[in-house]
Amino acid sequence: xxxxxxxxxxxxxxxxxIGVVLSTxxxxxxxxxxxxxxxYQSFISEIDLVISMIYLVLWLITVVFYLVWIHKxxxxxxxxxxxxxxxxxxxxxxILIPFYNIYGxxxxxxxxxxxxxxxxxxxxxxxIMTTLIPFYYILHWATNVLNQLVSRNQIINNHVIFxxxxxxxVLVVIYLFMTKYILESLQSISKEISSDNKSxxxxxxxxx
Numbered sequence: 001x002x003x004x005x006x007x008x009x010x011x012x013x014x015x016x017x018i019g020v021v022l023s024t025x026x027x028x029x030x031x032x033x034x035x036x037x038x039x040y041q042s043f044i045s046e047i048d049l050v051i052s053m054i055y056l057v058l059w060l061i062t063v064v065f066y067l068v069w070i071h072k073x074x075x076x077x078x079x080x081x082x083x084x085x086x087x088x089x090x091x092x093x094x095i096l097i098p099f100y101n102i103y104g105x106x107x108x109x110x111x112x113x114x115x116x117x118x119x120x121x122x123x124x125x126x127x128i129m130t131t132l133i134p135f136y137y138i139l140h141w142a143t144n145v146l147n148q149l150v151s152r153n154q155i156i157n158n159h160v161i162f163x164x165x166x167x168x169x170v171l172v173v174i175y176l177f178m179t180k181y182i183l184e185s186l187q188s189i190s191k192e193i194s195s196d197n198k199s200x201x202x203x204x205x206x207x208x
Contacts, residue, residue: 005072016176121188
């Protein structure tokens with residue numbers, strides 16, 4: 001079975017990997033900005049500005065790839081099982097529609113996790129996702145709210161601002177691992193289904 005999500009997923013992994021590097025760098029530049037301002041102003045500020053601009057553009061591109069990938073992942077899940085409860089469009093709606101996504105974000109990944117539990121080859125990935133989903137969900141909303149407050153200057157505490165950069169980096173790492181395990185799970189299920197279909201075909205041929 002050819003996975004429609006494979007190419008986009010691999011691109012997304014690459015973007016997220018670069019995102020982890022850039023986000024980690026911003027944690028360090030922010031550390032110097034807050035705690036060693038003179039050193040920051042001497043030469044780090046220019047580096048910080050360039051990296052921040054690159055990271056912003058990269059993140060916008062990553063969001064687009066992420067949404068396309070989620071759509072394709074659910075196309076694959078529907079191909080595996082026509083009765084899979086979430087359609088590709090339904091997955092995007094659960095992520096994008098305000099207020100509905102408070103429930104929807106959790107529902108998309110917990111439903112996927114439960115489906116992976118049904119296959120022996122993906123049970124270990126489902127168990128890992130069980131651990132990752134709560135962190136992913138909480139950090140997604142926590143960093144969202146925190147970054148909005150910081151950008152509006154409603155939070156000016158330096159320690160909180162620095163913490164927001166650290167949490168952003170942790171979230172990108174979790175995004176990366178979630179993408180990795182979902183991709184590996186889909187590939188394992190594809191192989192398992194293909195193998196089962198081949199065995200059934202061979203058994204039918206022998207009977208005839």
